[in-house]
Amino acid sequence: MEYAGQLALFLLEKTGSIFGVWAGRMTAAEQRALFGQFLGKGLIIIDGEKETICNRVKVCYGWDYDDRNWRRWRQL
Numbered sequence: 001m002e003y004a005g006q007l008a009l010f011l012l013e014k015t016g017s018i019f020g021v022w023a024g025r026m027t028a029a030e031q032r033a034l035f036g037q038f039l040g041k042g043l044i045i046i047d048g049e050k051e052t053i054c055n056r057v058k059v060c061y062g063w064d065y066d067d068r069n070w071r072r073w074r075q076l
Helices: 002-015 028-035
Strands: 021-024 043-047 052-059 064-072
Touching: 002 021, 002 028, 002 043
Parallel strands: none
Antiparallel strands: 021 043, 043 052, 052 064
């Protein structure tokens, strides 16, 4: 549950609510510090309401995207 608490504080700082959604890019070191693991390159999406994180990657020559490494906070 240590990582879930860190994610909640991260969202509170970035969005003003633990139920917010943040999307952005993070380095491998930042991901390991916050999640305890590396999810991958691309856009990282943290959803506080659903308590999920995922890695969004462009596919189909950039016309579409795929959400990979989708996890619930409890699985961290």
